[in-house]
Amino acid sequence: MIVKFSKHGKGKASGVLDYLLKEKGSKGTLVPRTHAKVLYGDPVLTEHLINTTSHKTKYKSGYLSFSERADEISEADKKRIMQEFEAVIFCGLENDQYDILWVEHADKDIDDAHPVGRLELNFVIPCQELRSGKSFQPYYEPADQKRVNAWKNIINSEVKTIKGEPLSDPNDPERKRLVNPYSSNAPRPTPFDMKAYTKEDADKDEEVIANPPSRKLLEEAIKRRLLLDWQEGIAMNRRRVLGRLEQWGLKINRGNSEKTLSVTSSKLTDKNGKPMGVRLKGGMFERGFDGLRFQPHNKEREHSIYDHRVSRNERKQSDETLLATGIKIKEAYHQERYKSSATLEPLVSDRVVEQELEVSKPTTTENYYKSFRCSGIIKLDSC
Incomplete structure (x- = not known):
């Protein structure tokens, strides 16, 4: 399982x-999405909160993506994963201080043998603390990434499929690829069929690299050409990768991380004339890349010597410590930012709610908001 957050959120x-x-649908009109269902939350309430907020960033969305299919993970484990994710994101907040909508998708990689696709747990969070109305940022990468990644690693080590098999581990060395075939801005799947890659295709990619029409197309062309070089025994290490990029007229930016490379082309600029950077991800762009390690026989030998399961257990202990520390820090931040909301009086008194709805005091977040919707404060068709 991996966690991804979208950059959208202002519309x-x-x-x-x-x-x-x-x-x-067949006539071009919108119809209910096949293999999609709401697991938790209220789309009407979430839509209302997003559309009525005055904050610039209105919502944060993303998904938890699994290699496993939706029917291979129990409903109890799906519920556990969603609840624990909320605990990691909303550290120190009560249930009535935030809203979240969970939607399951199971339409990826469906075929005759697999009528149910891979599991995706999609979430949408309005960027507003509900008691005070203050802006709320569910995820800020520099501050939250380590905590969320630690939680992800723990879930991958603890949750098992209905057959008792562990979830796929994205950190497994055998899952590392020479390049990440997905552009961050490209619709999936990105065209990366190297078996059908001809010399004519290579020439077209070199033209794209020389005169890139967009970052997405430049990124894809670079990766395909480098994969072809590797298959032909040319770009076999870090030095040769850098040399190839420079040969194509690309500038390699300083400050690259251990895991990625960033390049720019003088032919690809923004509206202000500034070169636009393209970040390249995958094993080929890591600082210590050596193509020989990616040869099948060498990967098998390396994996047999290096017991990844032992490393996984050691990482779990580190992740648990990192998660506990991260939650403590985030919890203190949320409590300080929203401390004036801790004892906020309810918008409608319990007596009024009981008189108008003839029900007892709401005990869950869902019923709490339903009381407001059905009393006319928020309009809901189902009331």
Whole structure:
């Protein structure tokens, strides 16, 4: 399982909700999306909160993506994963201080042998603390990435499929690829069929690299050409990768991380004339890349010597410590930022709610908001 957060969040709620819950029908109209279902939350309430907030960033969305299919993970484990994710994101907040919508997708990689696709747990979070109305940032990468990644690693080590098999571990060395075939801005799947890659295709990619029309196309062309070089025994180590990029007229930016490379082309600029960077991800772009390690026989030998399961157990202990520390820090931040909301009086008194709805005091977040919707404060068709 991996965790991904979207960069979108400033538009109306219809954009993200239509994607999650609807698809185009045969006549071009939107119809309910096949293999999509709401697991938790209320789309009407989430839409209302997003569309009425005055904050610039209106929502944060993303997904938990699994290699396993939706029917290979129990409903109890799905519930556990969602609840623990909320505990990691909303550290120190009560249930009525935030809203989250969970939608399951099971339409990826469906075929005749597998009528149920891979599991995706999609989430949408309005960027507003509900008691005070203050802005709320569910995920800020520099501050939250380590904590979320630690939680992800723990879930991958603890949760098992209904057959008792562990979840796929994205940190397994055998899962490392020479390049990440997915552009961050490209629709999936990105065209990366190297078996059908001809010399004519290579020439076209070199033209794209020389005169890139967009970052997405430049990124894909670079990766395909380097993969072809590797297959032909040319780009076999870090030095040769850098030399190839420079040969194509690309500038290698300083400050590259241990895991990625960033390049720019003088022919690809933004509206201000500044070169636009392209970040390249994958084993080929790591600082210590040696192509020989990616040869099948060498990967098998390396994996037999290096017992990844032992390393996984050691990492789990480190992840548990990192997660506990991260939660403590984030919890203190949330409690300090929203401390004036801790004893906020309810918008509608319990007596009024009981008189108008003839029900007892709400005991869950779902019923709490339903009381407001059905009393006219928020309009809901199902009331």
